[in-house]
Amino acid sequence: MLFYRGLKPALGWMLLFGLLGLMRCSLAAQLALHEEVAAFNVQPVELDARERQWIHENPRVTVASVQYPLYLFQDEHGQWSGLNNDVLKRVSAMTGLQFVHQESFSTDHLLERLESGAADISTTLAMSDERKVFLDFSHAFGGAGWVFVGHIGAPRVESFEQLAGRVVVLPARHALEDLIRRDFPLITVRSVKTYAEARALVESGEAYATIENEIGAQLYPLGLLRVGGLLEGKWEADHLAVRKGMPELLSILNKALEAFPATELRAIRLKWLEGVAPVPEQSIWQRMIEWGCWVMGGWSIFGLLSLVWNRRLTAVIKLRREAEKDLGDQLAFQHALIDSMPDPMFVRDLQGRLIMCNRSYEEALSVRQDQVQGRLLFEVDALPEATASMLHDEFMVQLRTRKSRFSKRQLQFKNGPREVYQWTVPFYSADGQLRGLLGGWTDITQRRTESGCRCPH
Known part of the structure; x- marks a missing residue:
């Protein structure tokens, strides 16, 4: 009897913890149910006559979109998905606007489309003084902090002062680039096209650190990288960026965001970001x-x-x-x-044998993965023999030197010469051992053909 009387407090605590767990599951289920019900019961936002007339004259809004998982990306069926796309769907249901995505391939490319008027809005741009010259920003509907990302073999980066005399690599026209150049002149800023290139340069030692959204920094395996401290006082709020000269559209979007139910927005963020965001200390x-x-x-x-x-x-x-x-x-x-990426991508081992590739690679070389897996490039009839031997030799040199390569060049394919932007980077295991090469290319010739560009090559 004494034994069981001693168990009563422990059983009480266990029951309490169980009830807390059930309450959390119940809350999550209620949020999911609310999201499903809301999709069929959306109240239109109240607009004035001038805004309704603008929608009547401009029913389709072009969205400059760049692949930025989990906020915005194309799924395996080629459809746009992600947190920001769900927000646009809700705004569309509330206003009647139709949002049409137009893919961009870097932040710089996206900004050029907005500046030129080829696109109307973007969902993944952070606010900066440079961008406010030609863009207006809606009310915020979420956000995350900026974090330093450095090499695992270097001290953890906690502040800009640690980077004096160092190279920081950022995607071109990054939201923090002007601030760093102005307030921290001892830091050398190097620009690249994408975050993937920035990470590769930090891994190879050509740059000391880069700066990413804290959600994005936790999304991919870190390998030779590690996440440093948060940038104090710097918050990347989620906005809809609208090109200047469209006050009616900005007003419509702001009214929709103001009327956006907080519980539904919370459910959307939990749907995409729960389990990815870093746990606070x-x-x-x-x-x-x-x-x-x-x-x-x-x-x-x-x-x-x-x-x-x-x-x-x-x-x-x-x-x-x-x-x-x-x-x-x-x-x-x-x-x-990987399969949803529009450009060909491949992974090769230390001997240059193919480990895996995506669908774009199979389509570009008219092969199937099960036919070429485990084979060297010149062992399959996918490229002219000279091209295959040249690329294999380059792969072997990269594996010996452990250097990343990004180059714009002309390559001979089966169907003739093509101008491509080619990239290959070494990748490592969790214990720092070199495992092979990750690479791919963008077919510039095909992009020009598809876009109708007649510019000289």
Whole structure:
């Protein structure tokens, strides 16, 4: 009897923790249900006559869109998806506007389209003084901080002062580029096209650090990189950027965002970002509570071990199955993400043999992955022999030197010469061992043909 009377407090705590878990699941289910109901019961936003007339004359709004998982990206079916796309769908239902995505391939390219009037808005641009010259920004509907990303073998980057005399690599026309050049002249800023190129330069040691959105920094495996500190006082709010000269459109978007139900916006963000955002550091008081819970849990387990052993085994098996399912889902997502890339991409091992490729690679070279997997480039009839041998030799040199390569060049394909932007970067295992090459190319000739450009090559 004394034994079971001693178990009563432990059982009470276990019941309390169970109720808290059920409340959290119930809240998540309510948010998901609210999201489904809202999709069929959207109240139109109240607009004035001038705004309604503008929508009547301009029903389609062109969105300059760049691949930026999980905010905006194309899925395996080529359809645009992500957090920002869900927000646009809700705004469309509230206003009647039709949003048409127009893909861009870098931040610089996206800004050029907005400046030239080829596009009307963008959903992934951070606000900066340079951009406010030719863009207006809507009300914020979320946001995240900026973080430093440096090499794992270097001290953790916590502030701009640590970067004096160092090279910081950023995508061209980055929102923080002007601030760094103005306020920190001792830092050398190097511009590239994309965050992928910036990460590759930090991995190779050609740059000391880059700066990313904290969500984006946690999304991909870090490898030789590690996330540093947050930039104090610098917050990347989520806005809809509208090109100047469209006050009616800006007013319509702001009214829609003001009328956006907070619970629905929270549900959308949980849908895409839960589990990706970094966990905030705990306070001393939170740690003390956690330690106290661990101590009490230890005593409870010690007294209940003989009673709940079988149930614990069942729970462990269930957790393992869930973890395996989560891992399978992550691998499926990564494969789908690679396959959705419009440009050919491939991975080769230390001997130059193909490990995997995406669908664009198969279509560009008229091959199937199961035909060429495990084979060298010149062992398959996908490229002219001279081109295949030349590229294989370049791969071997890169693997020896461990240098990344980004170049605009002309290559001979089966169907004739093509002008391409080619990139190849070494990749490493979690313990820092070189594992092979990741690469791909953008067919500039094809892009010009598809866009109707008649400019000289």
